[in-house]
Amino acid sequence: MIKQRHHQEAFAEFQQAAALNRFSISARNNLALMHANRGRYDEALEVLQELIDLDVDDPRLWESVYRLHVMAGRDEDAQKLKSRLPDDGEIEDNRGLRLYEF
Helix, strand or coil: CHHHHHHHHHHHHHHHHHHHCCCCHHHHHHHHHHHHHCCCHHHHHHHHHHHHHCCCCCHHHHHHHHHHHHHCCCHHHHHHCHHHCHHHHCCCCCCCCCCCCC
C-alpha cells in the first residue's frame, strides 16, 4: 500500500513537471517511464511524442523512444530509429527506460 502511494505521488509529480515545462526531456521521459512500468507503452510513447512534434533533437529522446519500442516488442519500429541513436545506434542495455535527473 505504501509503495503504491509513493508510485502515485511520483506519477503525479512527473505529470506536473511535464505540464510546467513541455520541452523537458527529463520530465517527459520520467512520466513515460511510469507509464511503461505499468505496461502502458502507447501512453508512454504519447508522452514523448509532443517532444518529437516540437522537433526536439536530443539523443536521449530518441534512445527513450527506441527503448519503448523494444519493451513493447515493436522491433521493426525500433530498428527504424537506429540512425537517430548516439554511437551509430549502439545501446548496451535494452532492458528499459532510464530515470533522468532534473
